[in-house]
Amino acid sequence: MTTEDAKATAAKSAQPSDDGMDDRATPDRLRTLPSRLLVRTASHADRLVSEALATESARKWHFVVLVALTESGPASQSTLSTRTGIFRSDMVAVINDLADRDLVERAPDPDDRRRNVITATPRGRAYLRRLDDIIDAAQDDLLAPLDETERRQLTGLLTRLMNHHSKAAPHAGR
Numbered sequence: 001m002t003t004e005d006a007k008a009t010a011a012k013s014a015q016p017s018d019d020g021m022d023d024r025a026t027p028d029r030l031r032t033l034p035s036r037l038l039v040r041t042a043s044h045a046d047r048l049v050s051e052a053l054a055t056e057s058a059r060k061w062h063f064v065v066l067v068a069l070t071e072s073g074p075a076s077q078s079t080l081s082t083r084t085g086i087f088r089s090d091m092v093a094v095i096n097d098l099a100d101r102d103l104v105e106r107a108p109d110p111d112d113r114r115r116n117v118i119t120a121t122p123r124g125r126a127y128l129r130r131l132d133d134i135i136d137a138a139q140d141d142l143l144a145p146l147d148e149t150e151r152r153q154l155t156g157l158l159t160r161l162m163n164h165h166s167k168a169a170p171h172a173g174r
Helices: 003-013 034-054 060-072 077-084 088-100 122-142 148-168
Strands: 104-109 112-120
Touching: 034 060, 034 122, 060 077, 060 088, 060 104, 060 112, 060 122, 077 088, 077 112, 088 104, 112 122
Parallel strands: none
Antiparallel strands: 104 112
């Protein structure tokens, strides 16, 4: 797509956004700036996911930790922090929230009694299945204007960008 094509597409779809900005009044140069488009779309995606998860009294970090535990198995809080990108200082609060609801279990690490191992409980795995359905619906809402091929292409392109920038600045996304 040429710059002119991008400008024409942006002009056709320009309309007031849900963040209070009226894209019709935004100059083409700003409306077609990739970094700006990514930020605005990411903000909308974050809002969609947060609102959807709130219907099950969940937050994004709850979902992230339950996915990490379910897919990669029990882990220390430090390992979970590395797997998920959640700062160690924030991980304690997330684990406390999940443990208070019997969604994860803390147990002393048999190899190092100073450390806890976190495990998803059966209730936590069932809860994650409900959250998966909610996340899937939010993704469908976010990507509604795209067909399946375009969704895969977008995901591939975003993954390439993220991988490139993660290698350049490995801790920038945390």
